[in-house]
Amino acid sequence: xxxxxxxxxxxxxxxxxxxxxxxxxxxxxxxxxxxxxxxxxxxxxxxxxxxxxxxxxxxxxxxxxxxxxxxxxxxxxxxxxxxxxxxxxxxxxxxxxxxxxxxxxxxxxxxxxxxxxxxxxxxxxxxxxxxxxxxxxxxxxxxxxxxxxxxxxxxxxxxxxxxxxxxxxxxxxxxxxxxxxxxxxxxxxxxxxxxxxxxxxxxxxxxxxxxxxxxxxxxxxxxxxxxxx
Numbered sequence: 214x215x216x217x218x219x220x221x222x223x224x225x226x227x228x229x230x231x232x233x234x235x236x237x238x239x240x241x242x243x244x245x246x247x248x249x250x251x252x253x254x255x256x257x258x259x260x261x262x263x264x265x266x267x268x269x270x271x272x273x274x275x276x277x278x279x280x281x282x283x284x285x286x287x288x289x290x291x292x293x294x295x296x297x298x299x300x301x302x303x304x305x306x307x308x309x310x311x312x313x314x315x316x317x318x319x320x321x322x323x324x325x326x327x328x329x330x331x332x333x334x335x336x337x338x339x340x341x342x343x344x345x346x347x348x349x350x351x352x353x354x355x356x357x358x359x360x361x362x363x364x365x366x367x368x369x370x371x372x373x374x375x376x377x378x379x380x381x382x383x384x385x386x387x388x389x390x391x392x393x394x395x396x397x398x399x400x401x402x403x404x405x406x407x408x409x410x411x412x413x414x415x416x417x418x419x420x421x422x423x424x425x426x427x428x429x430x431x432x433x434x435x436x437x438x439x440x441x442x
Contacts (some may be wrong), residue, residue, distance in 0.1 A: 306366035369440035
């Protein structure tokens with residue numbers, strides 16, 4: 214996967230953790246979380262994944278026994294993985310979960326090779342998290358310059374927007390909500406028609422926030438998001 218310029222600080226922080234050592238783990242985890250907190254696009258992605266997410270319950274259900282050892286099943290779905298790992302890193306950073314105890318419990322290796330638990334944790338947690346964030350970020354925020362690709366997703370957005378607007382009554386919105394939703398959809402259609410990248414991006418963010426408040430429209434937003442894949 215080609216590296217996205219805006220994600221270089223995040224990717225660098227992840228890579229520094231992966232190539233680092235246990236003794237600096239807490240500093241590296243704090244660095245990853247700080248970069249996410251300071252980047253609006255990253256923060257928006259993580260926040261959308263965390264919506265209604267119950268980490269404690271998911272974490273408990275993710276623990277399985279394998280012989281005399283414990284095994285942690287990390288989600289494979291991008292959004293669920295991001296929510297799971299971010300929540301885990303947050304608890305590790307706050308010392309709600311002790312890092313050494315955690316990796317000793319779930320990533321202990323029978324070879325007794327020094328630092329193997331840290332290596333296993335990095336490969337099972339940090340690398341998938343980095344890849345999932347890069348993938349979801351590219352779907353939401355990266356608009357490549359290739360003319361054919363641009364025309365393709367602009368056309369997808371226009372068709373999908375038209376379909377959502379046609380069936381807007383099915384979302385059972387109040388009059389003011391319906392008017393706002395219609396305005397956003399019409400604006401997105403026009404922005405797509407004029408190949409206006411910045412406006413498309415801004416309106417997708419607006420529609421994302423709208424769908425979080427008006428949860429009946431979440432499926433509509435997700436169908437728009439799919440236009441970028």
